[in-house]
Amino acid sequence: MEREEELAVRLAEVKSEIPSHVTLIVVTKTFPTSDVQLLYKLGERNFGENRDSEGSEKSLEVPDDAIWHFQGGVQSNKLKSIVSWSDYIHSLDDLSHARKISQYAQEIGKTQRCFIQVNLDEGELIPGQRSGVKPRELMEFASAIVGLPALEIVGVMGVGPLDGDPKIAFSNLKKSSISLQSEIPSAKYISAGMSGDYKIAIEHGATHIRLGSSILGSRSPAP
Numbered sequence: 001m002e003r004e005e006e007l008a009v010r011l012a013e014v015k016s017e018i019p020s021h022v023t024l025i026v027v028t029k030t031f032p033t034s035d036v037q038l039l040y041k042l043g044e045r046n047f048g049e050n051r052d053s054e055g056s057e058k059s060l061e062v063p064d065d066a067i068w069h070f071q072g073g074v075q076s077n078k079l080k081s082i083v084s085w086s087d088y089i090h091s092l093d094d095l096s097h098a099r100k101i102s103q104y105a106q107e108i109g110k111t112q113r114c115f116i117q118v119n120l121d122e123g124e125l126i127p128g129q130r131s132g133v134k135p136r137e138l139m140e141f142a143s144a145i146v147g148l149p150a151l152e153i154v155g156v157m158g159v160g161p162l163d164g165d166p167k168i169a170f171s172n173l174k175k176s177s178i179s180l181q182s183e184i185p186s187a188k189y190i191s192a193g194m195s196g197d198y199k200i201a202i203e204h205g206a207t208h209i210r211l212g213s214s215i216l217g218s219r220s221p222a223p
């Protein structure tokens with residue numbers, strides 16, 4: 001019961017800060033399935049994972065109306081599995097991945113909903129370091145994938161900068177969202193904001209926030 005109470009209290013605190021139009025995704029990565037089950041019991045339905053293996057395991061242990069979000073770095077050999085359990089992929093930034101996603105989704109008769117990840121770092125990208133398409137490349141990327149038969153673009157996703165002003169980053173993401181909607185009017189979602197910056201993200205139009213530590217506590221260092 002203790003863990004359930006702890007989660008209930010943190011959840012209530014966080015939820016009092018979130019307007020009702022914003023979807024809370026509880027990022028359960030590194031936490032046990034038992035935590036996801038408690039969160040489900042407390043009424044949460046949206047869960048986020050960064051690794052295929054964790055997401056595919058946990059998604060089997062929670063009722064079917066849970067909604068699973070994959071937001072980690074994409075490894076192309078994991079895509080088939082990710083498509084099998086995730087409702088949304090937030091971290092799409094690669095054309096070959098998009099083609100594979102559509103192909104795998106088509107094979108199992110689903111349409112895979114995806115956010116395009118936009119890189120919000122200032123300055124030039126250091127290859128292999130931080131993910132996302134550059135804002136100036138967003139429209140070209142979107143038009144390259146918009147015709148894929150079993151992939152639906154639902155919006156943009158961003159991760160606040162490591163150093164740098166989250167206000168500037170999230171207002172740039174909002175601009176990217178507006179451009180994207182000029183081409184794809186239904187792509188309205190903005191996935192932005194983690195435990196440290198979600199209030200700022202909401203001020204800049206986030207429709208989906210991804211919170212881990214503020215609800216579940218601190219994670220042990222990533223392996």
Ligand SMILES: *Cc1c(COP(=O)(O)O)cnc(C)c1O
Nearest residue numbers: 027071194195196210211212213
């Ligand atoms: C881990 C992670 C989160 C959650 O981070 P917290 O700071 O624990 O809220 C959100 N988004 C992404 C992409 C992550 O990797």
